[in-house]
Amino acid sequence: MARITRRQLTNLLGALGVVVTLAGLAFGLPALDRSLPSLRAVPADQPYPIGAGVTVVPPAGSTVDLTGTRPGTQEGKALFRLGPVQYAIDVRPFAGDLMSAAERLRKRITGTPGYQVTGAQLGVATADGLAGVQGSYTAPGRGGRYAVYVTGGLTIEITISGADLDLGRSLPLIEDSAKTLRHDGETG
């Protein structure tokens, strides 16, 4: 049986050091991330910045999920959770019109295996009079709503998802929140 030389042992330890460091990056950091709470309470009576000058008043009783919230100057996103229901808002620069923005979001939704857009697309407006369109979709074990607005060179996309029963309870609160969307006219 061949003996392991001191040189091979050193080499093995070095290689294991590489593996441990890689494991720390690939699994250790995500584990550390998961060990810290990601939900923070948000006041339900104050506008919350989504990004690029867009704000929304969150639904009463909701929390913001920090892993899905990045309020940047040129674009941004926010992820609120109302119990098991997710309420996500994405703001991005966009050069097209409302219909092309809605088509883009619908294609992204239906691009996910198992997701289907259901029913007709309807008009919707915020309290400030910003016009948009909204619709609904289904996915295995859950349902969802979406809404799109275009203003000031930005597209504002709202997606709401959860189990049908939870969605039915939370939707009125979230729809009230969506009406408070505002864009101050400045991106950054």
Added chain:
Amino acid sequence: MTTEVVRPARDSAEAATLMRIPAFWIMLGLLAAGAVRMSQIAGRFFTAYPLATATSVALFALLAVPFWFFVTELDFLEREPTGLLVLAFAWGGLVATAVSIPGSAALEDLVAKLGSPHLAADWGAALAGPTVEEIAKTLGVVAIVLIARAQINSVLDGIVYGAMVGLGFQIVEDVVFSLAAVSLAGQGDRVQPVVATFLVRGFLSGIWSHTLFGALGGAGLGYLVVHRDRSRSHRIGVALLAVFGAWASHVLWNSPIFSDGLGNGLPGLLAVLLLKGLPPLVLVLLIVRRVHDKEADYYVGRLAALGDAELITDDELSVLGSGARRAAARRHARVRAGRPAQAAVRRMQRAQAHLAVELSRESVSTDHPCAEIRKQRAVLVDLGHPEAVTGPRSWRHTASTAITTAVAIAVLFVALSALGGG
């Protein structure tokens, strides 16, 4: 010239030698795991967007070709084994990317949790990406050192392996980014987002991207391995400084500094690109030039000591140490005696470089490179062009350089316009 600049390899990375090295098997295992993970990601993209995925892979694979040749040409005199270069490239494209995707996302979330979502939005990409990615890429050069330490015999070798790891990472990351753009566009299996990403990330960001950062980190590891005349703490300090430099260059590039641009239009956008990208590019080019020239002096010195004009003349000695002069000598041979002479000069330069490396290793037999040099010399004599030297600068070469520069500027203009700078 002392051997402080170059530590000649005593053995080569032969398969039988590699089989006995534990790190080799562990590296293969990591590459296999990375390949499985990245194949899963690629498979999902290919199922959803087959045309865009194929276009993206083809475009960015083509982009890798000039980078590959440029990096390997840096090390003309003492070429690295192709197998090790492929391993370094694969580490960057499979292992470093597979580790960086979850690691960077988690670190950015930690910035949001421990700092604020605003901090993560503004600085998350600048802090998380470079921290995880530079470590993962540097470990690729460490892995090369572990399996073939003898092949790292100059700082330039560290640069070459670091650049190859960075190149692999850059190409795979660009493919993933371009397909994410396709997904975000929500227009189905279209190639326009891929082409836009190719222009922006390939041309505008390509020069000062991961290949550059990897080269900087690799230079530090090369110094750590080669300069045994220095104290261990000094060498570790230099290596850490180089990796920190790579990290800092990456942070600067990803940072929101000047994100609003420096004025409107193309000049403002170009100014931002230059301000962020030029300092590390100039730094790496200066390091490469210095270590390349030192290595060239070392190997050319070995050939000069032979004093055999049939193997290499005095004028050929001055040509062999410079990539530009080697290329000029090949062009001159073609102008004077046609393509056969150009090919013979290329073969003779390679054989002369091979001989220099064998001399540095104090090899028992240098018969093979000597025979090859004499063979190519005879061909050149028959063609009436006996010496591989440079000639006067031709108008064709000047015109070709001018046209290439004009095309590069035009491509840059198109890319900047696509980015919205126009």
